[in-house]
Amino acid sequence: MSAQAQPLLEVRDLRTYLHLRSGVVRAVDGASFTIQRGEALGLVGESGSGKSMTCLSIMRIEPRPAAVIGGGQILLDGENLLDKSLAEMRHVRGGRIGMILQDPLNSLNPVLTIGDQLLEALRLSYPNSDKADLRRQAAEALDRVGIPNAEARLQSYPFEFSGGMCQRVAAAIAMVRSPDLLIADEPTTALDVTSQAKFLGLLDELRRERGMSLLLVTHDLGIVAETCDRVAVMYGGRVVETGPTREILSQPRHPYTQALLRAVPHLDGPRMERLFQIAGEPPSIRAPQVGCAYAPRCDFAKDRCRTEAPPTLRYAGGESVACWMHAPECAPAAAVPAPARSKP
Amino acid sequence: MTADLLEVREVAKTFHLRRRRRRGGSVRAVDAVSFSVRAGESVGIAGESGSGKSTLARILLRLDKPTSGQILFDGTDIAGAAGEELMNYRRQVQAVFQNSSSALSPRMRIGDIIAEPLVVQQRDVPDKDVIARVEELMRRVGLPGELRRSYPHELSGGQKQRVAIARSLIVDPRMLVLDEPVSALDVSVRSQVLNLLLDLQKERGLAYLMIAHDLAILRHVTTYLVVIYRGRIVEQGPTEEVLSAPRHPYTRALVAASPRFDRVGVAVEGVADADAGIETQAGCAFAPRCPLVIDRCRVDTPVLEDIGPGGTVIHRAACHLLARPVPTALNEPPKGDL
Numbered sequence: 001m002s003a004q005a006q007p008l009l010e011v012r013d014l015r016t017y018l019h020l021r022s023g024v025v026r027a028v029d030g031a032s033f034t035i036q037r038g039e040a041l042g043l044v045g046e047s048g049s050g051k052s053m054t055c056l057s058i059m060r061i062e063p064r065p066a067a068v069i070g071g072g073q074i075l076l077d078g079e080n081l082l083d084k085s086l087a088e089m090r091h092v093r094g095g096r097i098g099m100i101l102q103d104p105l106n107s108l109n110p111v112l113t114i115g116d117q118l119l120e121a122l123r124l125s126y127p128n129s130d131k132a133d134l135r136r137q138a139a140e141a142l143d144r145v146g147i148p149n150a151e152a153r154l155q156s157y158p159f160e161f162s163g164g165m166c167q168r169v170a171a172a173i174a175m176v177r178s179p180d181l182l183i184a185d186e187p188t189t190a191l192d193v194t195s196q197a198k199f200l201g202l203l204d205e206l207r208r209e210r211g212m213s214l215l216l217v218t219h220d221l222g223i224v225a226e227t228c229d230r231v232a233v234m235y236g237g238r239v240v241e242t243g244p245t246r247e248i249l250s251q252p253r254h255p256y257t258q259a260l261l262r263a264v265p266h267l268d269g270p271r272m273e274r275l276f277q278i279a280g281e282p283p284s285i286r287a288p289q290v291g292c293a294y295a296p297r298c299d300f301a302k303d304r305c306r307t308e309a310p311p312t313l314r315y316a317g318g319e320s321v322a323c324w325m326h327a328p329e330c331a332p333a334a335a336v337p338a339p340a341r342s343k344p
Numbered sequence: 345m346t347a348d349l350l351e352v353r354e355v356a357k358t359f360h361l362r363r364r365r366r367r368g369g370s371v372r373a374v375d376a377v378s379f380s381v382r383a384g385e386s387v388g389i390a391g392e393s394g395s396g397k398s399t400l401a402r403i404l405l406r407l408d409k410p411t412s413g414q415i416l417f418d419g420t421d422i423a424g425a426a427g428e429e430l431m432n433y434r435r436q437v438q439a440v441f442q443n444s445s446s447a448l449s450p451r452m453r454i455g456d457i458i459a460e461p462l463v464v465q466q467r468d469v470p471d472k473d474v475i476a477r478v479e480e481l482m483r484r485v486g487l488p489g490e491l492r493r494s495y496p497h498e499l500s501g502g503q504k505q506r507v508a509i510a511r512s513l514i515v516d517p518r519m520l521v522l523d524e525p526v527s528a529l530d531v532s533v534r535s536q537v538l539n540l541l542l543d544l545q546k547e548r549g550l551a552y553l554m555i556a557h558d559l560a561i562l563r564h565v566t567t568y569l570v571v572i573y574r575g576r577i578v579e580q581g582p583t584e585e586v587l588s589a590p591r592h593p594y595t596r597a598l599v600a601a602s603p604r605f606d607r608v609g610v611a612v613e614g615v616a617d618a619d620a621g622i623e624t625q626a627g628c629a630f631a632p633r634c635p636l637v638i639d640r641c642r643v644d645t646p647v648l649e650d651i652g653p654g655g656t657v658i659h660r661a662a663c664h665l666l667a668r669p670v671p672t673a674l675n676e677p678p679k680g681d682l
Contacts, residue, residue, distance in 0.1 A: 047501075047530055192392035192557065198601075219530065219531060221531075222602070222604055223603045226603055226604070249605050260531055261605070263531055263535035264531055264534075264535070264560065265538070265564035266563075268604065268606070271584070274539055275535035275564070277535050278536070281500050281502060
C-alpha cells in the first residue's frame with residue numbers, strides 16, 4: 001500500500017484501557033502512528049490524552065493488572081510486540097527501545113552510584129566483558145552526554161547532580177545499548193529553559209549521530225518545532241492529526257491543533273491582546289466515546305461529529321487528520337483552508 | 345504621576361546553612377533587590393529554579409521576613425510589620441500559587457475555602473453576606489455555583505486554580521502575587537486562566553506581581569520585567585524592551601533558550617549548565633556560565649546601571665560588558681569552553 005520502506009515502529013489502532021474500581025478508563029482508544037528509521041516524532045497532547053500510556057504500552061510496562069491492552073498492534077520492524085512474551089520483551093526494552101522519563105530524580109536509583117546504574121545496563125549487552133572494560137565504556141557513555149570529568153563522576157550519586165545533569169545521566173543509560181528507538185516522555189518538564197535547550201540539543205545530536213529514531217512526548221509545541229521532523233497530536237486517546245512539523249505548525253487542519261496554536265502566547269511577533277480560548281476542559285475518558293472526542297469543545301462541531309467517530313483522512317504530503325470537516329463528502333468543493341471560519 | 349503601590353528597597357534574605365561535617369556557610373537567596381509596582385500595573389519576575397524568585401515572593405507576602413531592606417506598601421514599611429498592621433497588609437496583598445491542589449485544603453468545601461480569608465479578616469460579616477459574595481465571585485471566575493459544596497479533589501486543575509483566584513479576591517485586595525499561576529495547567533486551560541486574570545485586572549484595577557519561568561507568558565501579562573539570577577537582579581525594564589533587546593547575557597540566554605514555533609529544526613546552544621554550588625562567591629554570579637566572561641567579572645560584582653533613554657521607566661542591567669556592542673544573536677554558537 002505504501003511506497004515507503006517499512007517503518008521502524010508502527011502503532012495501529014492501539015487500545016489500552018484501565019480497569020479501575022470506579023470504571024473503565026479508555027486511556028488509549030484507537031491510536032495509530034508510525035515512526036521511520038532515524039526520524040524524530042513529537043507526540044503532543046494534554047494530560048489525559050493518552051500519550052504517556054501509549055509509551056508505556058509500547059514498552060509493555062503499562063501498569064498491570066489495571067491496564068489491559070485490548071486491541072491493536074505495536075509493530076517494531078514488522079514484529080508485533082503485543083505477541084511477545086515478557087522474557088522476550090526484556091530484550092526489546094533497553095536493547096531496541098530505550099526510554100527516558102520525566103523526572104530523572106525519580107527514575108535514577110538514589111542509593112546506587114551512577115556508575116553502578118550504567119554498568120547494570122552495560123552488563124546486559126556485554127555479559128562476558130570484564131569489569132574494567134565495562135567501566136571504560138560507562139565513562140565514555142557519560143562523556144558523550146557532556147558530563148565533564150566522566151571517569152570520576154561514575155562514583156557520584158544522583159543527588160550530587162543538577163536536574164539537567166541527572167537527565168543527561170538518564171540519557172546515557174538509555175543510550176548505552178544503542179537502541180533503535182528512544183522514547184523520551186516529557187524529558188525536560190522538570191528542567192529550566194537553559195538546561196532544556198541544551199538537553200534537547202544533545203538528544204538531537206545523539207539521534208543524528210546514531211541514526212536512531214526518537215519518540216518525544218511533550219505538551220509544548222515549541223519544543224516539537226525545534227526537535228521533531230513530524231508531529232502526532234493526541235486528544236482523548238486518539239491521534240487526531242499527524243504530519244511534518246512545518247505543515248502542522250503553519251497549516252494545522254484539525255480544529256484542536258488550530259486552537260492549541262492560537263492559545264499559547266508567543267515570545268515574538270505582535271503581542272496578542274487576548275489569547276484564543278478553548279472552551280471547557282479536556283475530556284473525561286471514562287465514558288465510552290461516541291463521535292469525536294473534541295466535539296464538545298469544537299467551534300465547528302456538527303451533529304455528525306457528536307454521533308459518529310471521524311475517519312482518518314490521509315494526504316499526499318504524509319499528513320493525516322481525523323475530522324469530519326475534511327472528509328470529502330463534507331468538504332466544500334475547494335480544499336478546506338486551515339482556519340475556516342464559516343461552516344462548510 | 346502614579347504613586348508606587350509597592351516599593352521594594354534593597355531587600356535581602358540570607359539563609360544560614362547548618363550541615364554536619366561542614367562549616368556553616370550562608371546563602372544570599374535574595375540580595376539587594378529593588379523595584380516598584382504601581383497601582384494597576386503588572387510586574388513580572390523571571391528566573392530559573394534557584395534564582396530566589398519564590399523566596400522573594402514569600403518575603404513580599406511576608407511569609408518570611410527579609411534579613412535587610414524595606415518593603416514600602418503605600419509608603420509604609422511593612423518589612424517588620426506584625427499583628428494588626430500585618431493583617432491589614434495581607435488584606436491588600438493576596439497570593440495565587442502554582443499548585444492549587446496543595447494550596448487548597450482537601451477537607452474543606454469549595455465555598456468555605458473561598459470564604460476563609462474574608463471570615464478571618466472580618467469576623468463580623470453575617471453568613472448570608474459571605475455566601476452571597478462567594479457565589480458572586482464563583483460566577484465571576486467561571487465556576488458553576490453547585491461546586492460550592494464540593495471538595496477540591498472533585499475539581500479539575502483549571503477549576504482549582506479558579507478557586508484559588510476567587511479566594512484571593514474575596515477580601516478585595518489591591519495587589520496579587522501570582523507565583524507560576526498557570527504552569528501546572530494544560531495549554532487549553534492555561535489560556536482561559538490567563539484571560540481571566542487579565543480581565544479581572546482591568547475590572548478591578550489590580551496590581552500583579554507575576555513570577556514565572558515562561559517568558560512568553562510574562563510577555564503576555566506584564567508590562568515591566570525583573571530578571572533575577574542567584575538572588576540578584578541582572579536586568580530590569582519594560583517587558584517588551586527587555587525581551588526584544590535583552591542586554592544582560594543571562595537574559596539573552598533565557599530568551600534564546602525559550603522554545604519557539606518559528607525555529608523549526610534548529611537546536612539551540614545554551615549557556616553552560618548551572619553548577620551545583622549555592623554559596624555566594626565573589627564577582628558576577630553568572631560569570632561561571634557566561635559566554636562573554638572577562639577577568640573582571642570574576643572579582644568585581646557588577647551593579648545595575650541605567651541603559652536606554654531613561655525617563656520615568658527605567659531599564660537597567662548589571663554587567664561589566666554593557667558598554668560593548670550588543671551581539672546580534674546568542675544563537676550563534678558562543679566561542680570558548682562551553
